[in-house]
Amino acid sequence: MSSLVSFSAICPHFFSLLLVAGCLLIGSIEAAPVVPGLNGRHPLDERGMGEVLLGELNCTACHADEHSQAYHRRAGPDLVSVGQRVSPEYLRRFLADPSSVHPGGKMPDVLAGQPMKKRTDVAGALTHFLVGLSAKSFVGWKPGGGDAKAGRGLFHEIGCVACHSHRDGEGREVSVGGLLSLAHVPAKYGHESLAEFLFNPHQARPSGRMPDFHLSRDESRDLAEYLMVNKPPPAGLFQVDAGLADKGRAYFREFNCVACHSIDGEPPARQSMPIARLKPGRGCLSAKPIGAPDYNLSGVQRKAIARALAGSRGRLSPGDAIAHSLTAFNCIACHTRDDYGGPSKEFLPHLKTSQEGLGSQARIPPGLTLAGAKLKPGWMHKVLFDGEVARPYMHTRMPGFGEANLGFLPALLAGVDKVEPAVFPEPGRKERG
Numbered sequence: 001m002s003s004l005v006s007f008s009a010i011c012p013h014f015f016s017l018l019l020v021a022g023c024l025l026i027g028s029i030e031a032a033p034v035v036p037g038l039n040g041r042h043p044l045d046e047r048g049m050g051e052v053l054l055g056e057l058n059c060t061a062c063h064a065d066e067h068s069q070a071y072h073r074r075a076g077p078d079l080v081s082v083g084q085r086v087s088p089e090y091l092r093r094f095l096a097d098p099s100s101v102h103p104g105g106k107m108p109d110v111l112a113g114q115p116m117k118k119r120t121d122v123a124g125a126l127t128h129f130l131v132g133l134s135a136k137s138f139v140g141w142k143p144g145g146g147d148a149k150a151g152r153g154l155f156h157e158i159g160c161v162a163c164h165s166h167r168d169g170e171g172r173e174v175s176v177g178g179l180l181s182l183a184h185v186p187a188k189y190g191h192e193s194l195a196e197f198l199f200n201p202h203q204a205r206p207s208g209r210m211p212d213f214h215l216s217r218d219e220s221r222d223l224a225e226y227l228m229v230n231k232p233p234p235a236g237l238f239q240v241d242a243g244l245a246d247k248g249r250a251y252f253r254e255f256n257c258v259a260c261h262s263i264d265g266e267p268p269a270r271q272s273m274p275i276a277r278l279k280p281g282r283g284c285l286s287a288k289p290i291g292a293p294d295y296n297l298s299g300v301q302r303k304a305i306a307r308a309l310a311g312s313r314g315r316l317s318p319g320d321a322i323a324h325s326l327t328a329f330n331c332i333a334c335h336t337r338d339d340y341g342g343p344s345k346e347f348l349p350h351l352k353t354s355q356e357g358l359g360s361q362a363r364i365p366p367g368l369t370l371a372g373a374k375l376k377p378g379w380m381h382k383v384l385f386d387g388e389v390a391r392p393y394m395h396t397r398m399p400g401f402g403e404a405n406l407g408f409l410p411a412l413l414a415g416v417d418k419v420e421p422a423v424f425p426e427p428g429r430k431e432r433g
Helices: 012-025 046-056 088-096 116-133 148-157 191-199 217-227 242-254 299-310 318-328 356-362 377-385 409-416
Strands: 002-005 236-239
Touching: 046 299, 046 318, 088 116, 116 242, 148 217, 191 217, 318 409, 377 409
Parallel strands: none
Antiparallel strands: 002 236
């Protein structure tokens, strides 16, 4: 089986050592995991922020939690087809040092504290194992697969910039705190694989944090063409080595990768100590974890998680469950609810409409205050999961997060949002003479 990778196929250890050394030298560019909803006008206190982080970092994959609530737990992406979706060279570099290759990502460095030689060996072997799982090979960039100009319009108008940094006229990202960078995309994907991912993101990432914008095939190609700016040069052929693939499978088990990435035939994940017994400043919650996954957490994030662990934890109330979910899925980037959420000043200029005469209501997504009292659960279900469009003049699209991820929300809103019934007295009647 073949795919694309560079000179590392000829001299893997030397080249990988250079890659890892480079990643370590540029450690200053690393960024803590970005959860866009936690950087906007969210409703959560420090403890609530910690609870959301426990879910978004998928801590319960390794640490049993008797109070785990599935409605804000994120799982890792599907790796069965990663070899045809992602460049093997990118995959190798990413596994060696995730936060340097993709700053702001949620993939931890599972090799934290390992000697460089071990990191190099593991990253290389895992790449061979994962690429070998795919039935098809990775196909690199093919110019002209879409219309970049149309893709630019889509990127800035349908809602991508609610979570991702917008770009200037030259295609360069305009840095805004709390948003996810896409600078790594050209090195990661080919045009074909990126377009396929954008067309059906839930196939690779079923947790729905990357939502489905109901793109057509042509729109997916246009958006992929636009995002693949600064395309890397073509790489050489990559041949899966069966011996290295076997070593990679062993490493996959050794480092408990199956806890976040389910693969048929692999044994169940090993559980570490329960969440209730985790200690702030220890293990993966330490500033520099050794022998434990390193999420590159910021001080603020570690403090929030510590606060969540220190409190008396239990099931969230319905109101809190709504607030946590709207924050985790970043619904509050577009929608207000009560006194939180709503488009940022950077996002507002990108909200467009074909009916300017209708004013702001035609371009700004509707508020969610008392949404459960105003809307029937069946209608909310159609909008959330069936792609029903209520405002066709609004260029920003209502994305789909997947019924498996937010199917509980319509009933929860209907149960929480109550208004006093209006009583209309019957008008008096005049007596006939």
